[in-house]
Amino acid sequence: QEAAVPVTVQAERPGARIERDIFGQFAEHLGTGIYGGVWVGRDSKIPNVRGIRSDVVAALKAIRVPNIRWPGGCYADEYHWRDGIGPQAKRTRKVNAAWGNAPEPNAFGTHEFMDFAEQVGAEAYVSVNIGSGTVKEAVDWVEYMTGDAATTSAGAERAANGRRAPWKVKFLGIGNESWSCGGAMTPDFYTDQMKLYARFIRNYHPDQREKMPGAMRRIAVGPGTGDTAYTEAVMKAWKTHDWAWNIEGLSLHNYTTGGWPVSYSSTDFGEKEYATLVKETLGMDGLIAKHSEVMDKYDPKKEVALVVDEWGFWAAPLPGTNPGFLQQQNSVRDAVIAALNFNIFARHADRVRVANIAQMVNVLQSMILTDGPKMVLTPTYYVHKLYLPFQDATFVPVDVGAGVYRYGDLAMPRVDAVAAKATDGKLYLSLVNLDPTRTATIEAKVAGSAATRASGEVLTGPAINSVNSFAAPDVVKPKPIAASVAGGVVSVTLPPASVTMLALE
Ligand code: AHR
Numbered sequence: 001q002e003a004a005v006p007v008t009v010q011a012e013r014p015g016a017r018i019e020r021d022i023f024g025q026f027a028e029h030l031g032t033g034i035y036g037g038v039w040v041g042r043d044s045k046i047p048n049v050r051g052i053r054s055d056v057v058a059a060l061k062a063i064r065v066p067n068i069r070w071p072g073g074c075y076a077d078e079y080h081w082r083d084g085i086g087p088q089a090k091r092t093r094k095v096n097a098a099w100g101n102a103p104e105p106n107a108f109g110t111h112e113f114m115d116f117a118e119q120v121g122a123e124a125y126v127s128v129n130i131g132s133g134t135v136k137e138a139v140d141w142v143e144y145m146t147g148d149a150a151t152t153s154a155g156a157e158r159a160a161n162g163r164r165a166p167w168k169v170k171f172l173g174i175g176n177e178s179w180s181c182g183g184a185m186t187p188d189f190y191t192d193q194m195k196l197y198a199r200f201i202r203n204y205h206p207d208q209r210e211k212m213p214g215a216m217r218r219i220a221v222g223p224g225t226g227d228t229a230y231t232e233a234v235m236k237a238w239k240t241h242d243w244a245w246n247i248e249g250l251s252l253h254n255y256t257t258g259g260w261p262v263s264y265s266s267t268d269f270g271e272k273e274y275a276t277l278v279k280e281t282l283g284m285d286g287l288i289a290k291h292s293e294v295m296d297k298y299d300p301k302k303e304v305a306l307v308v309d310e311w312g313f314w315a316a317p318l319p320g321t322n323p324g325f326l327q328q329q330n331s332v333r334d335a336v337i338a339a340l341n342f343n344i345f346a347r348h349a350d351r352v353r354v355a356n357i358a359q360m361v362n363v364l365q366s367m368i369l370t371d372g373p374k375m376v377l378t379p380t381y382y383v384h385k386l387y388l389p390f391q392d393a394t395f396v397p398v399d400v401g402a403g404v405y406r407y408g409d410l411a412m413p414r415v416d417a418v419a420a421k422a423t424d425g426k427l428y429l430s431l432v433n434l435d436p437t438r439t440a441t442i443e444a445k446v447a448g449s450a451a452t453r454a455s456g457e458v459l460t461g462p463a464i465n466s467v468n469s470f471a472a473p474d475v476v477k478p479k480p481i482a483a484s485v486a487g488g489v490v491s492v493t494l495p496p497a498s499v500t501m502l503a504l505e
Contacts, residue, residue: 005402007444009419016349020066020391026356028073030099031325037361037370039108046373052116055375060120063384069125069356070113074098074181077131081141084109100324114167127173131183135196146205166205178221187233199245219249219307231291235298253310256281266315266328274464275407281337285344292351305353312358312365326363330378332461338383339432339499343418349395376468379476386501389428393420405435427504433494436464440494450488456502460495
């Protein structure tokens with residue numbers, strides 16, 4: 001019999017608030033992420049509200065998606081918002097040159113995106129085009145979204161197109177990956193551009209004027225690797241900014257890939273590939289720490305948020321699919337990857353205040369897969385469900401003495417754990433068993449108090465590459481887990497490669 005793993009929840013050492021925005025999502029015009037996955041059109045036989053599929057909205061509401069980033073990604077720097085407003089029949093029809101040369105009918109434009117976000121109950125995170133657009137185009141777009149219908153022409157045009165009340169834009173992305181697909185800009189060239197956009201884009205919503213508590217947060221392009229050149233340039237500019245402009249966030253993009261070009265299958269893999277990618281995803285911690293250190297140098301009060309607005313597992317495209325559509329399946333391994341990233345974000349909650357998994361539907365590590373009228377929820381969707389109590393909770397550190405999981409030369413913690421004091425007053429403990437071959441029996445104590453009850457759910461599947469499919473949608477789904485409490489000690493046995501969330505009372 002193996003010794004139990006000692007776990008101590010340091011309830012007397014609470015940390016920062018875990019902003020619910022770290023559970024944000026990303027929906028780009030890419031493959032069937034929007035067309036088919038979200039938008040089916042008003043005349044579709046697939047049940048929809050104003051063209052937006054109802055099954056997808058209901059699923060997303062259930063995981064309380066806090067914000068949705070749109071329209072890209074690389075596509076954002078090719079997007080011209082006027083192509084997507086006005087009568088559907090008159091919209092500009094194009095080719096999506098960023099992604100697979102797919103037809104882009106612009107049927108899903110500003111009104112449809114904002115309707116989608118409102119149906120889901122999420123805030124809007126809109127990225128403006130600084131690559132092939134102009135400052136004026138971006139200024140006009142935000143004025144169109146937020147201007148008053150009675151007193152401004154922009155607001156009146158919006159009203160004429162069906163929406164009288166201004167929308168709120170909580171987050172504004174100033175470009176995307178400007179060091180690469182967004183225009184291959186040097187850090188200095190980017191920061192000069194950024195200042196113009198940050199200076200002249202105004203949000204006219206009465207609750208969102210600059211410096212108001214609910215003001216729009218402007219997010220600058222930041223790093224996509226350990227290279228700190230963009231972080232330095234943007235933060236240096238922020239440090240010396242004057243009244244004329246400001247930013248409130250710095251973006252970080254980091255995918256789990258196994259190396260570029262991507263080659264790892266999302267379905268066909270064994271322990272070697274599992275261990276390689278799980279180990280790689282843990283690198284998110286060091287990456288955040290590295291860029292946070294630079295940010296701390298300029299901004300010790302942590303006024304600027306680190307916004308991890310693209311993260312997740314990027315696999316090789318599923319055989320037979322358009323490689324430009326980035327379609328992949330989603331397995332138990334993805335669930336472990338998602339939970340480990342949430343735990344890392346929670347540990348850095350003082351700096352990481354927004355994050356967006358890539359992407360929401362049918363693209364990369366998605367929550368939802370669709371095929372015509374069919375829909376299936378992925379293991380990653382269920383991780384979001386398990387972590388609901390972490391939304392706006394207070395971070396609580398956890399000590400774990402589980403030792404190491406090894407595969408060949410790869411070594412990593414066997415069990416990863418964080419806790420949070422939730423808004424419902426309860427303490428929640430997340431336990432991830434990284435080892436795909438061994439169970440882990442946990443004996444958890446809460447420092448300073450004695451737990452009397454523990455209950456919760458576990459997410460795993462028959463194998464590390466188990467997936468949910470349209471034919472078998474419930475293979476990887478949370479199930480109740482048996483946890484007992486004696487003398488203030490919570491005992492629970494974690495299955496191999498699993499994610500468990502316990503409520504401790
Ligand atoms: O999410 C897919 C792409 O990855 C995004 O468009 C881009 O920003 C990143 O390179």
